[in-house]
Amino acid sequence: MYTAIDYSNVPTEKYSQLTKQLDALLSGEPNRYANLSNASALLNQFFDRINWVGFYLMDGNDELVLGPFQGLPACIRIPLGRGVCGTAAAEGKTILVPDVNQFPGHIACDAASRSEIVVPLVKDGEVLGVLDIDSPELNRFNEDDQKGLEEVVKILIKHL
Template sequence: MDKNTFYQSLNQQAQGLISGETNVIANMANISALLFMSLEHINWAGFYLVDSDSELVLGPFQGKPACIRIPMGKGVCGTAAALDETQLIADVHQFDGHIACDAASNSEIVIPVHKSGKVVAVLDIDSPQLSRFDLEDQQGLEALIRLFEQQL
């Protein structure tokens, strides 16, 4: 199955899981589980929530235990939140200021989540493979986040 078809199917599954559910934590938990179960070659999938203007705090996730707090603007997650831009990182070891919560992670994608036009969280997905994520992954995952944002 090509990636476009894969993400269309994945996003339909996500829509089915979160449709009509208003609890943000429950929806984040199900999206994390769906991503962890469906995406190949990943070792972590989950959310960090904006806790203040200065940091993110760990939210629902699947994978090994993770860093609990990340300063805004630091690491891939903090950078995505501070800049309000998806971060598609082929080699996290080349990312200045990378925070290594799991030494096995080699590539990462982080997508901001918005409510009322403001970043309220980020979706973070890590992989032990270098260059695991590409533009098609980014577009498919950004579409999933747009579906999720409609429930916020």
């Protein structure tokens, strides 16, 4: 099964540095797509042992559409409630998946992906989309990553 956990502790020092870098990088730029593009590039540089990092954005009320990303070509549209991304968007909470093959209804955009973390982008109570990061390793992400990425998303939301 998958784990949907709510942690509220302070992120580790490495994530503190990442949030500062992200805030500085996006400061003063009002364009959402430029900011999401730079955020995906920065996250791609920050993480090792990943094969995809990017965003899916709400398109209407019932599906996500592919946004800026780093990695191989990906699924273009994901219905709300389907797969890890659609479930995280529908539930409005982070989903940490140690083994994607154990997640009911997992959508395999890249057969190499073995673990995944998805953090919803919520602004003023509205889900704008999700941050999705995949790894070819099982159990790549942990609670520290979840807490840290939730802080990263808080900074990102300020610039969207």
